[in-house]
Amino acid sequence: MSYFEPDADLLAASDAALASVNVSRLLPAATTFEVHDPATEEVIGNLPNHTPDDALVALSKADAAGKEWAKTSPRRRSDVLHAVYAKLIEHKDTLAYVISREMGKPLAEGYAEVQYSADYVRWFAEEALRAQGLYRDSPAGDATILVRRGPIGNAVLIAPWNFPMAMATRKIAPALAAGCACVVKPAALTPLTTVVVLDLMIQAGVPEDLVQVITTTNSPGFSSTLLADQRVRKISFTGSTPVGSTLMALAAQNIVKSSMELGGNAPLLVFDDADIDRAVEGAILAKMRNGGQTCVAANRMFVQNGIADAFVEKFTAAMAAHKLGNAMNKDVTLGPVIDDRAVKRLQLLVDDAVAKGATLLTGGKSPDRKGHYFEPTVLDNVPANADIMTTEIFGPVAAITRFSTQAEVIEKANDTEFGLAAFVFTQDLDRAINVAEALETGMVGINNGLLSNIAAPFGGVKASGTGREGGAEGLDEYQEIRYFTMKRRETE
Numbered sequence: 001m002s003y004f005e006p007d008a009d010l011l012a013a014s015d016a017a018l019a020s021v022n023v024s025r026l027l028p029a030a031t032t033f034e035v036h037d038p039a040t041e042e043v044i045g046n047l048p049n050h051t052p053d054d055a056l057v058a059l060s061k062a063d064a065a066g067k068e069w070a071k072t073s074p075r076r077r078s079d080v081l082h083a084v085y086a087k088l089i090e091h092k093d094t095l096a097y098v099i100s101r102e103m104g105k106p107l108a109e110g111y112a113e114v115q116y117s118a119d120y121v122r123w124f125a126e127e128a129l130r131a132q133g134l135y136r137d138s139p140a141g142d143a144t145i146l147v148r149r150g151p152i153g154n155a156v157l158i159a160p161w162n163f164p165m166a167m168a169t170r171k172i173a174p175a176l177a178a179g180c181a182c183v184v185k186p187a188a189l190t191p192l193t194t195v196v197v198l199d200l201m202i203q204a205g206v207p208e209d210l211v212q213v214i215t216t217t218n219s220p221g222f223s224s225t226l227l228a229d230q231r232v233r234k235i236s237f238t239g240s241t242p243v244g245s246t247l248m249a250l251a252a253q254n255i256v257k258s259s260m261e262l263g264g265n266a267p268l269l270v271f272d273d274a275d276i277d278r279a280v281e282g283a284i285l286a287k288m289r290n291g292g293q294t295c296v297a298a299n300r301m302f303v304q305n306g307i308a309d310a311f312v313e314k315f316t317a318a319m320a321a322h323k324l325g326n327a328m329n330k331d332v333t334l335g336p337v338i339d340d341r342a343v344k345r346l347q348l349l350v351d352d353a354v355a356k357g358a359t360l361l362t363g364g365k366s367p368d369r370k371g372h373y374f375e376p377t378v379l380d381n382v383p384a385n386a387d388i389m390t391t392e393i394f395g396p397v398a399a400i401t402r403f404s405t406q407a408e409v410i411e412k413a414n415d416t417e418f419g420l421a422a423f424v425f426t427q428d429l430d431r432a433i434n435v436a437e438a439l440e441t442g443m444v445g446i447n448n449g450l451l452s453n454i455a456a457p458f459g460g461v462k463a464s465g466t467g468r469e470g471g472a473e474g475l476d477e478y479q480e481i482r483y484f485t486m487k488r489r490e491t492e
Contacts, residue, residue, distance in 0.1 A: 001320075001324055001363075001367065001375050002323075002324075003324055003325050003367060003369060003373075004323055004324065004325025004326065004329045004331055004332050005325065005326060005329065006039075006325075006326040006327075006328035006329055007328055007329050007330065010107065010328040010329065010330065011326075011328045013093070013097060014097040014098075014100065014101050014328055017093070017094040017097035017098050017101075018044050018045060018097070018098060018101060018192070020094060020196075021045060021098065021192050021195055021196055021199075022195070022196070022199040023047060023048070023195060025195070025198050025199050025202060025208075025213070026047070026048055026050075026195065026198075026213060026215065027048065027050060027054050027057060027058055027212075027214075028048060029048030029049050029050045029051065029054055030049075030051070031048075031049045032046045032047060032048055032049055033046070033047060033049045033188065033215075033217050034046055035047065035102055035188075035189075035190075035191060035192055037101050037102065037104070038103070038104040038335075038336040038337065038338055038339060038371065038372045039101075039104050039325075039326045039327060039328075039335060039336045039371045039372075040326070040370060040371055041370060041371060041372070044101055044102060044192070045102070045192050047191055047192070047195070047215040048215055049215070049216055049217055049218075050214045050215055050216040050218075050222075051216070051218065051221070052218065052221040052222060052224075052225035052226075053225075054214065054216075055183065055185075055214050055216070055222050055225055055226055056225060056226070056229065058183050058212035058214055059154065059183055059212070059226060059229060059231060059232070061209040061212055062154055062181035062182060062183050062209060062210060062211070062212045063154055063181060063231050064209065065181055065207050065208075065209035065210040066151075066153070066154055066179075066180060066181025066210060068207070069176075069179055069180075069181060069207060069210050070150075070151045070179040070180070072179065074128045074129050074131065075129065077125075077128045077176060077177055077179065078125045078126065078128040078129050078177070079125075079205075080125075080176070080204065080205045080206055081121050081122070081124060081125030081128065081173060081176060081177060082122065082125045083204040083205050084121050084125075084173075084200070084201050084204040084205075084206060085118050085119075085121045085122040085125060086204070087200045087201070087203055087204040088114065088117065088118040088121065088169075088197070088200055089114075089115075089118055091196075091200055092111065092114045092115070092118075094196060095110075095114045095117075095165060095193065095196060095197075096110035096111040096113070096114050097110065098192050098193050098196055099113055099114070099164055099165055099190075099193050100327035100328070100335070101192075101327065101328070102164065102189075102190045102191075102192050102193065103161065103162065103164055103189075103190045103193075103338070104291070104327055104335040104336040104337070104338065104372070105290055105291065105327060105335050106327050106332045106333055106334070106335050107327050107328065107329075107330060107332075108330070109289075109290060110327070113163060113165050113166050114165060116166050116452070116454075117163075117165040117166040117168075117169040117170070117197075118169070119454045120166070120169045120170040120173050120454050120470070121169055121173045123173070123454040123455065123470070124173040124174045124176070124177040124474070124475065125173075125177065127174070127177055127472060127474070127475045128177035128178075128475075130472070130475075131149045131178075131475065131479065132149065132472075133146075133147055133148045133149065134146065134147035134148075135147075138485070142487065142488055143485050143486060143487050143488055144485065144486045144488065145483065145484075145485055146483070146484040146485070146486065147481060147482070147483050147484075148481075148482055148484075149178075149476075149479040149480065149481055149482070150179065150479060150480055150482060151178045151179030151180045151478065151479065151480070152178065152180060152233050152234045152257060152478050152479055152480050153180060153181075153231070153232075153233030153234065154180065154181050154182070154183070154231050154232050154233055154234070155171075155175045155180050155181070155182040155183070155232075155233070155234040155235070155236065155478060156182070156183050156185070156223075156226050156227065156232050156234070156235045156236075157171040157172060157175065157182050157183070157184045157185070157235075157236050158184075158185045158219075158223070158235070158236070158237045158238070158239065158247075159171065159184065159185070159186050159187060159194065159238060160187055160238045160239050161186075161187035161189040161190040161338055162190075162290055162293045162294060162295075162338070163290070163294075164186060164187070164190035164191070164192075164193035164194060165193045165194070165197060167238050168184060168186060168193070168194045168197055169197065170454075170458075170469050170470060170474070171184070171236045171238075171469070172184060172197075172201075172211060174469075174474045174475050174477065174478050175234075175236075175478045176206065176210070176211070177475055177478075178475055178478035178479050180234065180478050181209075181210050181211070181212075182210075182211055182212070183212045183213075183214060183226065184198075184211060184212065184213045184214070185213075185214045185215075185216065185219070185222055186213065186215065188215070188216065188217045188219070189338055189339065190338075191215045194213055195213060195215070198211060198213045223246075223247055223250060224250055227247070227250040227251055227253070227254065227256060228250070228253065228254070229254075230254050232254070232256055233256060233257065234256060234257045234258075234259075234477070234478060235247060235251050235256055235257070235258050235259070236258075236259040236260075236467070236469075236477065237258075237259070237260050237261070237262075238261040238262075238295070239261075239262065240262065240263050241262040241263040241417075241418070241463050241464070241465075244260040244262040244465060247260070248260060257477070258466065258467065259459075259465075259466065259467030259468070259469065259477050260465035260466050260467060261295065261420075261458070261459055261460065261464075261465045261467070261469060262295075262418075262420070262460065262463065262464050262465040263295065263392050263418055263420070263463065263464060264295045264296055264297070264299065264392060264418050264420035264421055264460065264464055265299045265300065265390070265391075265392055265416045265417075265418040265420075266286070266296055266297060266298050266299045266300070266420060266421040266422055266423065266441070267298075267299070267300045267301075267302060267409075267412070267413035267416075267422050267423070267439070268283055268286055268287075268298035268300070268301045268302065268422070268423040268424075268425075269302050269409055269413060269422070269423065269424045269425065269426075269435065270283070270301070270302070270303045270304060270307060270311055270425045271304050271307075271406070271424075271425065271426040271428070271431065272304045272305075272306035272307045273426055273427050273428055273431075274307060274311075274425040274426050274427060274447075275425075275427060275447075276307060276310055276311055276314065277314070278425070278447060279307075279311060279425040279447075280311065280314045280315050280318055281318075281449070282423065282425060282445070282447060282448060282449035283298060283301065283315055283398075283423075283425070283449060284315070284318050284319070284449070285449030285450055286298040286423050286445065286449035286450070287301075287319075287396075287398050287449075288319070288322065288334070288376070288396060289449075289450070291334055291335055291336075291337060291395065291396050292393060292394065292395045292396045292397065293337060293338065293342075293394050293395060294394075295392075295420055295421075295464075296420055296421035296443070296451050296452070297393065297394070298398070298423055298449075299392060299393055299399070300389055300399060300401070300412075300413070301398055301399060301400045301401070302400075302401055302402075302403045302409045302412060302413065303400060303401075303402055303403070304402070304403055304404070304409075305402050305403070305404055308400075308402045312361070312378075312380055312400060315378065315398070315400075316361045316362050316378045316380075319362055319363070319376040319377070319378050319396075319398065320362045320363070320376065320378075322334040322376045322396070324367070324373060324375065324376070326371075334376055334396060336371050336372040336373045336374075337372050337373070337374055337394075337395050337396075338372065339372055340372055342372060342374075342394065342395060343366050343372050343373070343374055345394075345395075346366075346374045346377075346393070346395040346397055347365065347366060347374075348387075349386075349387055349388040349391060349393065349397065350364050350365075350377060350379065350388075350397060352386055352387045352388065353379050353382050353383075353386040353387070353388050353399065354379070356383050356385060356386045357381065357383045357386075358379040358380065358381055358382040358383065358386060358399070359379065359380045359381050360377070360378075360379060361378040361379070361380055362375075362376065362377065362378050363375035363376050363377030363378065363396075363397070364377050374395055374396060374397070375396070376396045377396060377397040377398065378397075378398045378400065379397065379398065379399050379400065380400045381400070381401065381402065382399040382400060382401050383401075384401075384412075386399070389401075390416070392418075406431065406435065410435060410438045410439065413439055414438075414439065414440045417462055417463040418460070418462060418463050418464045419440045419441045419442060419460050419461035419462035419463070419464045420441060420442055420443065420459075420460030420461075420464035420465070421441055421442070421443045421444070421445070421451055421460070422436075422439045422441040422443070422444045422445070423444070423445045423446075423448070423449060424436055424439075424444060424445070424446050424447070425446075425447055426446075426447070427447075432446045432447070440461060440462060441460065441461065441464075442458075442459045442460035442461050442464065442465075442468075443456075443458065443459075443460070452470075453470065454470050454471075455470065455471055456470055456471050457469070457470055457471040457472075457473040457474065458470045458471075458474075
């Protein structure tokens with residue numbers, strides 16, 4: 001497979017964007033750590049390596065600012081968030097370049113992430129005005145019931161590396177809309193984007209201490225220290241299930257409200273009556289968005305026998321057509337994976353599947369060049385005992401197996417501890433609804449390979465987490481519900 005080198009003009013523009021990252025908004029620290037470009041392994045930034053004590057200083061600053069922010073009107077919070085949206089869009093070029101350089105995704109996907117991220121800010125700017133309340137008579141008619149919502153308090157927000165802007169804004173925006181302060185910890189692999197977002201938010205009018213960003217390589221120390229502090233009332237985390245479980249245990253000590261968007265093992269079901277071209281297009285989107293490095297990526301692809309050969313042929317051709325290379329080339333459709341550990345893990349999964357009987361149709365290896373690359377790969381007839389069927393792939397590798405009946409595939413699809421997302425391709429409306437309802441997941445894409453939508457509640461069931469992001473439900477996660485009752489007295 002050929003490799004696409006970076007374009008000199010785009011590379012220069014991205015270097016300028018990286019040079020503009022303003023670290024002065026961050027707390028100082030005694031040491032720093034390096035950020036690398038996964039396409040080249042070059043150092044592209046140095047950031048403060050904050051300690052747990054630094055995190056406590058940040059919490060104190062956020063706590064003081066949050067007490068004032070909680071008193072502001074919904075209109076004020078909405079106006080500030082609308083200003084943030086405008087500022088993010090104004091600087092979309094810088095943001096897209098930084099995203100693509102530190103995470104490796106193609107530049108077109110970097111721009112798409114900027115818009116998607118900013119849309120979360122705009123959505124919650126509007127939701128800030130729509131917090132639900134209640135005023136009604138008690139059933140006995142002798143009292144009035146009043147229910148209102150208020151900010152839950154200081155929030156700790158921990159974002160992953162795969163969507164360094166979107167995963168931050170869809171946590172920060174509802175927190176600010178609800179009236180909360182927050183301490184944000186981006187992943188150490190991709191922290192630069194969050195630093196840029198913080199700077200732009202403050203420029204747009206967010207109070208300077210209200211959002212604190214902690215950059216650190218000591219994630220366990222950060223989490224255990226802040227969650228032991230009684231000023232923290234909310235944690236939102238996106239990442240692996242084992243880490244999420246640990247964080248929930250820490251949060252339980254002070255009864256901290258938790259939102260956890262955790263691991264996935266998404267099944268993709270293609271039935272015989274599916275529109276094959278539509279199914280292939282949807283499957284490519286579900287598998288290859290962000291190079292397959294998403295928690296909702298199609299992990300196990302089940303194709304019904306009658307359509308399987310035709311689907312596999314077209315799908316394999318579409319996978320092989322991807323253009324692998326540096327994100328600073330506008331023709332690239334597949335960039336590197338995040339680091340060398342990811343490359344080694346993908347190779348082990350592919351080799352294990354082939355050793356156990358799977359057929360390798362395309363790809364299957366890392367090209368011999370600098371950078372963390374892995375070819376777009378298709379495995380057919382993958383046996384149930386292959387590790388790839390029970391492991392979150394998180395890369396450009398598709399594992400396909402065949403099935404006979406609807407009942408059979410539903411049982412296989414649900415045979416996992418995870419329950420984040422699933423995809424169903426069929427032209428039968430009854431089947432679409434019945435299968436979607438039978439799947440044990442928080443989200444189902446029906447003839448649609450793209451699940452994420454700012455107006456919809458994003459989240460899973462079982463070991464894939466708790467709580468929701470986006471939609472009206474996303475604001476609920478940062479609010480306390482309070483109930484007042486007023487006894488009535490009869491008057492003449």
